[in-house]
Amino acid sequence: MKGKRILLGMLMATSVVTTGYAQGAKDVTVVLDEEVDLVEPCMATRSNIGRIILQNVSETLTELDVRNNKGLMPRLAEKWEESQPGTWRFHLRKDAKFSDGSAFDAADVKHSIERAMSDKISCETPRYFGDTKIEAKVVDDNTIDITATPAQPILPLLMTLVTIVPSETPIEFTREPIGTGPYKLAEWKAGQSITLERRADYWGTAPAVEKATYVFRADPAVRAAMVAAGEADLATNISELDATDPKMDFSYLNSETFYMRVDTSIKPLDDVRVRKALNMALDRDAFIGTLLPKGAVKAVAMVPPSTVGWNPDVKPLPFDPEGAKKLLEEAKADGVAVDTPITIVGRTNNFPNVVEVLEAAQQMFEAVGFKTKLQMYEVAEFEKQYSKPYPESRGPQLVAAQHDNSRGDPVFSMYFKYDSKGRQSGISDPKVDQMIADATAATGDKRTEDWKKLIAYLYNDVVADVMMFHMVGFARVNPRIDFTPTIATNSQLQLSEIGFK
Incomplete structure (x- = not known):
């Protein structure tokens, strides 16, 4: 079965890849899982944009x-x-x-x-x-x-x-970013490819890569096959099923946390019993080693365990379908409309097997009594559901997403995910707002303890999300280049880190 899928992927790759990506000895082709809708420098914290332009075109202080x-x-x-x-x-x-x-x-x-x-x-x-x-x-x-x-x-x-742009740059999104980085945007064929070319006048050491072409293929098997066939040099996000060649394939902790944001402003998700039932309905162990890689870790926080303030005392809610049913029965007896349909909102190609993962979660939710429907969106449309202002016509939602924090401090996550004014927050809790403000201003041991308290309160008391997994990534690297992925690879892929063998 696995062999047939790989062969199919290779056939698909050769059928969809044109000869337009012929390259010189110091050129590379990178195949990514989803196309970008923007190349705006101030949006480079979004992973699909950042891995193309961050520190390549646009630099930071x-x-x-x-x-x-x-x-x-x-x-x-x-x-x-x-x-x-x-x-x-x-x-x-x-x-x-x-x-x-x-x-x-x-x-x-x-x-x-x-x-x-x-x-x-x-x-x-x-x-x-x-x-x-x-x-x-x-x-x-x-x-x-x-x-x-x-x-x-x-x-x-x-x-x-904060990416740096010239002072003449207007306050509007640009399609032609001007930066101080070692590369400049040479061409953007919407829906097909983006090409960066090395600058001769860069202030720093000249990278080995002279030109990089980014192409987009949704199927992870196709991405892996393109590298195997020599049609691409790097595929940063393939599935574990396709990571079959130890000479080319790397696994890496990718600092992404997969979760479902609960919109607590809309009934019945405003009831904490309903939120707990959602968490208890999921058999997370069943995902690991099947739809998700063996190295995935069950999550209790928006940040990975390597982050300042990680709280080891916070444990995942158990898989307890009978307990989830009991909570829903109690809520229903109190007049909570637990049979209101809940929409699971997902992002196409967010990670390998994302649709299958959400379909499995949907079945687990329905097994304990929830009514759900699954709606997948491309990245631009997904963003309208993910960030404020949220659609006024929305019903109860679980927005399934990944959040990247490879910088080691929760400050990069907590305000915009959980503060009442946060642009991707599903809660409004004055205590949380104050806890975030206190931890943000603290230093040393107090900062660590403040973040620990917030992580525990969000998970145990507020039940702000359906927390899922800290994710593991797989990349395929053409043997002609010298590159090893890191925890930051999903959010920024610096071409200067690529050498040639």
């Missing part, structure tokens, strides 16, 4: 090095220090320039921050800053002060999210 475990590293800022409480002074490199030939300076940083935070454009960046206000003040061409209100002790780490 600082960078978190997860490959060599060097922590926070300089990028467009050479160094920084807290000049006064809440204010950090960044000293910028003098040798960088944008791909349009213009010089990089502090005015560009100031504009990039103000543009990303503007309410005139729907950037992802503000989601990670919560209710923290950011003000940038130019000191001179190569020095800028950035003030966070309230004071933000990890502001330099947060600056890994």
Whole structure:
């Protein structure tokens, strides 16, 4: 069966791949699972966009090095220090320039921050800053002060999210990003491919890859077969079933957490018994090693276990269908309309077997008495369900999604996932809002303890989500290139990390 599927995938690959991706010795083709709808720098925190342009086309002031475990590293800022409480002074490199030939300076940083935070454009960046206000003040061409209100002790780490654009960039989404990175966008054939070309005038060390072409194939078997056939060099997200060649295939912790957001503002999901019943209805062990890889870990939090403030005392709710039925019966006796149909909203090609996983979950929900329907969306339409303002006409929803946090601190997740004002929050709880604010402002051991308390409260008391799994990824790498995936590969794929054998 497995062999037949691989053969079928190879036949499909040769039928859909054209000869248009012929390449030179230092060119690569990367095959991805879903097409991008944007190449906007301020949306680079969205994984399908970030793995193409983040640090390739658009750079940030600082960078978190997860490959060599060097922590926070300089990028467009050479160094920084807290000049006064809440204010950090960044000293910028003098040798960088944008791909349009213009010089990089502090005015560009100031504009990039103000543009990303503007309410005139729907950037992802503000989601990670919560209710923290950011003000940038130019000191001179190569020095800028950035003030966070309230004071933000990890502001330099947060600056890994702010992509820098020229000060002339309008406050509207662009299809032609201009950046300081080692590559420039050479061509975008909507629905087909994106091509990046190496810049000769890049300020840093020239990467080995001269040109990268990104193509999009939904079927993981096709993606794996393209690499095996030499039609592509890298497929970053294949299924475990297709990861059959130890010479080419790598497994890696990919820092994605798979969960279903519960919209608690709509009945019957406003009842905590219903939310607990949803969690107890799922036999999570049945997914691992079948529809999902053996390395997947049952989740109790939005962040992976390697994150500051991880709480080992929080345990997954047990698979207890009889207990779930009892909770629904109790809620129904109190007048809760537990038979209201609930829509499971999914994102097409979010990960291998996503449809099958959601169909299996749907069957488990219905086995304990829920009525459900499954609705899959492409990424652009899914975003309308995933981020505020949510559709006013929606009924009760479980929005199935993956969230990436490879930066080691819950601040990159908690506000926009759980604060009352968070753009992807399904709850409104003043206690949660205060706990997030306290942990965000804390340092040292207090920060760790504050995050631990929040993780426990969200899972045990609020039951804010149907938490599913911390995911494992599989990548296929053509033997002609030298590349090993990391925890950050799903959200950013730096071409400078690729060499040739």
